[in-house]
Amino acid sequence: MGLQLTSEEQDMLDGKQGKATRKSMEIITTLGEIYGAERLIPISSVQIAGVSYHNLGEAGLEYLDEMADDGRVRTLTTLNPAGMDLIEWKKHGIDEEFAINQQRVIDAFAKMGVITTCTCTPYLIGNLPHYGEHISWAESSAVCFANSVIGARTNREGGPSALAAALTGRTAEYGFHLDNNRIAQVKYEVKAKLRNTDDFGLLGQVIGERTRKKIPYIVGINRATSEELKSFCASIATYGGVALFHMEGITPNRTSIPEETEIVTQEDLIAARSQLDDADAEIDFISIGCPHASIREIAHIAELLENKQVTEGKTVWITTAKPTKDLAIKMGFYDKIEEAGAFLVSDACCAVAPLKGRFKGLMTDSAKACFYARGKNSFKTEIRTIEQCIKEATT
Ligand code: F3S
DSSP: OOOBOOHHHHHHHTTTTOHHHHHHHHHHHHHHHHTTOSBEEEOSEEEEOOOOHHHHHHHHHHHHHHHHHHOOOSSEEEEOOBSSOTTTGGGGTOOHHHHHHHHHHHHHHHHTTOEEEEOSOGGGTTOOOOTTOBOEEOSHHHHHHIIIIIOOBOOBOOHHHHHHHHHHTEEESOGGGSGGGGOOOEEEEEOSOOOSHHHHHHHHHHHHHHHTTSOEEEESOOOOOHHHHHHHHHHHHHHHOOOOOEETTTSOOOOOOOSOEEEEOHHHHHHHHHHHOOTTOOEEEEEEEEEEEOHHHHHHHHHHHTTOOOOTTOEEEEEEOHHHHHHHHHTTHHHHHHHTTOEEEESBOTTTSSOTTTOSEEEESOHHHHHHHHHHHOOEEEEOOHHHHHHHHHO
């Protein structure tokens, strides 16, 4: 049948609603044609990735400036982490030239009407779709969380396609927007004990590496907090490119249960941990908040840091969203963390900030952070619980 457009969508494509809308509609319809979509659907939320100037460079910024000329978002839109805390960047050692360029990126998004809070956990700060809503999100951990934990529907968008969705209010109906592509394909029986966010990250690593693009149906987990699920989502998306999973008794989507079954044992988790632990790691950087920390995690860290001091030669970043940081300031958690010598960093994270060459070894509770620390920044890594991370930072 081919891709059918409404008259309004055709007007957008014909340039009757401006240059940026036309360009955006070209991206959306091209994707629709490639993936065999029959129509476009309205979306209620967008999350744009590719925000750090570190990744965008001048070419990316030029594209944004061009789109900001006459492009305006038509739906709730927030951003993925940038390369720095937009306010306190100086004290985190970010250089001025980078800061100026990063701010130019943010200004371009602001001009388009984007809410310029930069976070990979938009669902913790008000960009929270409901079950069944069609959305266009780009950050892999957030995509996985939205599809699986919330039950919203999104493909894993790229930076330009997410922006295009924001500027048109549409996406093409293919992939995870359709029921048929959301059915579980392999069952994973978890026989390992999961205690903390780091364990859930390791489980995501094990299942992600095994399942690759096959949608997992996971059994054997009785309970999981939002923080544990966000860690799991980040990891399974990083190590397997997984954008949707089902977890029996925990996630809300309906699916048939696959027959093909794999077992995940305690030994699998131990092996995954040793894969992320470099024996010769010299830890001088501790980062918690990948994905961005919740207020509950920040409150816990503030308590752990009470009457303690970060050891000389070590740097601690707790990364989070700006609204969460504001709440932490109001609740006194920020003061406790900063008085101990750690930094509560908003809008940025250890993977997209320009940190290469600044540190030797990262300790974190996040399997995803280990992946990027090694790949992008050539840091050695160790994965531990949040409590162990703070202990390492202060003794
Ligand atoms: Fe978020 Fe950065 Fe981790 S974008 S998931 S904190 S690598």
